[in-house]
Amino acid sequence: MKYSTKTGSLTAATHCLVCGLKAAVKAAKELGAGALFDTAVQDFENKAGANLAVRLPGASRVKRILVAGGADGEVGPAEFRKIARSTARDLAGLAAAGVRNAVWALVPVRVKNRDPYWRAFTGTHEMSLALYRFEEHKSEAGRARLGRVRVHADARTRASVARAVNEGQALQQGLELSRNLGNQPPNVCDPNYLLKEARKFGRAANVSVSALDERRMTELGMGAFMAVTTGSARPGRMIIVNYRGGGAKEPPIALIGKGITFDTGGISLKTPKAMIEMKFDMCGAASVLGATRAAIEAELPLNVVTILAAAENMPNGNATRPGDIVKTHSGKTVEILNTDAEGRLVLCDALSYAGRYKPKTVIDVATLTGACITALGHHASAVYANDDALAEALVSAGEWTGDRAWRMPLWPEYQSALDSRFADMANVGGSGGGSIVAACFLSRFAENYSWAHLDVAGSAFGGGSKSGATGRPVALLFKYLLDAAA
Ligand code: BES
Ligand code: MN
Ligand code: ZN
Numbered sequence: 001m002k003y004s005t006k007t008g009s010l011t012a013a014t015h016c017l018v019c020g021l022k023a024a025v026k027a028a029k030e031l032g033a034g035a036l037f038d039t040a041v042q043d044f045e046n047k048a049g050a051n052l053a054v055r056l057p058g059a060s061r062v063k064r065i066l067v068a069g070g071a072d073g074e075v076g077p078a079e080f081r082k083i084a085r086s087t088a089r090d091l092a093g094l095a096a097a098g099v100r101n102a103v104w105a106l107v108p109v110r111v112k113n114r115d116p117y118w119r120a121f122t123g124t125h126e127m128s129l130a131l132y133r134f135e136e137h138k139s140e141a142g143r144a145r146l147g148r149v150r151v152h153a154d155a156r157t158r159a160s161v162a163r164a165v166n167e168g169q170a171l172q173q174g175l176e177l178s179r180n181l182g183n184q185p186p187n188v189c190d191p192n193y194l195l196k197e198a199r200k201f202g203r204a205a206n207v208s209v210s211a212l213d214e215r216r217m218t219e220l221g222m223g224a225f226m227a228v229t230t231g232s233a234r235p236g237r238m239i240i241v242n243y244r245g246g247g248a249k250e251p252p253i254a255l256i257g258k259g260i261t262f263d264t265g266g267i268s269l270k271t272p273k274a275m276i277e278m279k280f281d282m283c284g285a286a287s288v289l290g291a292t293r294a295a296i297e298a299e300l301p302l303n304v305v306t307i308l309a310a311a312e313n314m315p316n317g318n319a320t321r322p323g324d325i326v327k328t329h330s331g332k333t334v335e336i337l338n339t340d341a342e343g344r345l346v347l348c349d350a351l352s353y354a355g356r357y358k359p360k361t362v363i364d365v366a367t368l369t370g371a372c373i374t375a376l377g378h379h380a381s382a383v384y385a386n387d388d389a390l391a392e393a394l395v396s397a398g399e400w401t402g403d404r405a406w407r408m409p410l411w412p413e414y415q416s417a418l419d420s421r422f423a424d425m426a427n428v429g430g431s432g433g434g435s436i437v438a439a440c441f442l443s444r445f446a447e448n449y450s451w452a453h454l455d456v457a458g459s460a461f462g463g464g465s466k467s468g469a470t471g472r473p474v475a476l477l478f479k480y481l482l483d484a485a486a
Pocket of ligand 2: 263265339340341342343
C-alpha cells in the first residue's frame with residue numbers, strides 16, 4: 001500500500017472517495033449526481049461504524065463515495081479509530097469490485113484532544129492493518145487489492161498530514177514485515193530465516209547486521225540461551241541490527257525480541273492444544289525488527305540496536321532436562337525447572353549482552369507467558385519497567401496509537417518466587433502472578449540501564465489461523481521512537 005498526500009479538489013478522479021456525509025452530499029452535487037446520491041443515503045444511519053458505499057454513474061470521475069458514518073460531529077479518539085477501522089475494512093472489501101485507489105478525506109473530522117496529524121496517522125495505521133493479507137502459501141492467485149490511498153489535506157493541515165503520511169508509510173512497512181514473519185510457518189521461519197530477513201536491512205548505508213552463532217555464544221558463556229537451542233536441529237542465533245541514524249556519540253536505544261521460532265516446551269513438553277500457536281513465539285523478535293524497519297524508513301535521528309534472540313525450543317537427546325543448572329552470560333546461575341519457560345532464558349543473555357552497547361534505554365518484547373493472557377486478555381500488552389518515566393512513555397505511546405499497554409507491578413515481594421535450593425535462581429516460580437514472576441526474572445539481568453519489558457503473549461497474535469500475527473506492538477514501539485527522536 002502506497003500513501004500520499006493530496007490537496008485541492010475533493011472531487012478529483014478516484015475509484016473511491018471516503019468522507020463524512022456532509023462532505024459526501026456536497027461532492028455528489030458537484031459531480032452532478034446529487035439526486036441519485038440523496039436517494040441512496042435516505043435510510044443511512046449516520047453513526048460510527050456504519051458506512052455506505054454509493055456507486056456514482058459510470059461517467060463520473062469519482063466512481064464511488066464511501067460515506068463514513070459518524071464523521072460529521074465531534075468524536076472521541078476511540079470513536080474516530082472505529083470510523084477509520086470500519087472504512088478501512090470496507091475499502092479492503094471494495095477491492096473485489098475493482099477499487100484500486102482511494103482518496104481518504106477524514107482528516108477534517110473533529111476529534112477531542114487530537115490534531116490533524118494524529119487523524120492522518122491513525123487513518124493510514126488503520127488502513128495498513130485492515131488491508132494486510134498473507135497469502136504466500138495459497139495456491140490460488142492473490143485477490144486484487146487496493147494499491148494507493150491519497151490522504152486529503154487542506155492548506156492548513158497539509159504539512160502535518162504530509163508528515164503523518166510519511167510516518168504512516170514507514171509504520172506500514174514495519175507492520176507488514178512483522179506480521180509476515182509472525183505468520184510464516186515454523187518450517188520456513190527458523191533462526192536462520194530471521195537472520196536472512198534482518199540482513200536485508202544491511203543494504204542501507206547506516207545499518208549493519210551481524211549475528212552470534214552457537215560457537216560464539218558458547219565462548220561468551222551464554223549458557224541460558226544455549227540451554228534452549230541445544231535440543232534443536234536448527235542452530236540458534238543472536239541477531240544484531242545496528243541502526244545509526246543519530247549522533248556518533250549518542251547512546252542507543254536497545255530493542256530486544258524473543259525469537260523462539262517454535263516452542264514445543266522442550267522436555268517439559270506442551271500439550272497439542274497449547275502447542276498449536278507456538279509458531280508465533282517469535283512475534284517479539286518480529287515486532288522489534290518491524291519497529292526498527294519503520295524507524296529506518298522514517299529516517300529517525302536515533303541510534304537503535306536491535307537484538308533478536310532466535311532459537312527453537314525442541315526436545316531431543318541433547319535437550320535440557322528439568323533440573324539442569326546453567327551459567328548465564330552475566331555469571332549468575334539458573335536452575336531450569338521447566339524447559340517451557342525458555343523465553344526468559346534466551347532473553348536474559350540478550351539483556352546482559354545489550355549492556356556492551358551502553359544503551360540509554362533497553363526495551364524487550366516477548367510472548368513470554370500464558371499468565372499474561374489470564375491477567376490482561378488480548379486487549380493490552382503488559383508493561384514492566386524499572387523506570388517510571390519509561391513505563392509512562394510506553395503506556396502513552398500505546399494509548400496514542402491504539403496499540404494499548406497496561407503497567408504491571410515489579411514489586412520486590414514477587415522476586416522470592418524464584419528462589420532456588422541449588423542455583424542463584426530458578427527459571428520458574430511457584431504459583432500465581434506468572435507474567436510478573438517472569439518479568440522479575442528478566443529484571444535481574446537488566447541492572448545497569450533504564451529497562452522495560454513488554455509481555456505480548458495476548459496481543460501479538462490472535463486466533464491461530466484466523467487472524468494470525470497482529471503486528472503489535474510495532475505501532476507502540478514506533479511511536480515511542482518517534483517521541484524519543486523529537
Ligand atoms: N511461549 C510461551 C508463552 C505463551 C503461551 C505465549 C501462550 C503465547 C500464548 C512460554 O514460553 C511458555 O511456555 N510459558 C510458560 C511458563 C511457565 C512454564 C512458567 C507458560 O506460560 O505456561
Ligand atoms: Mn515455552
Ligand atoms: Zn515460549
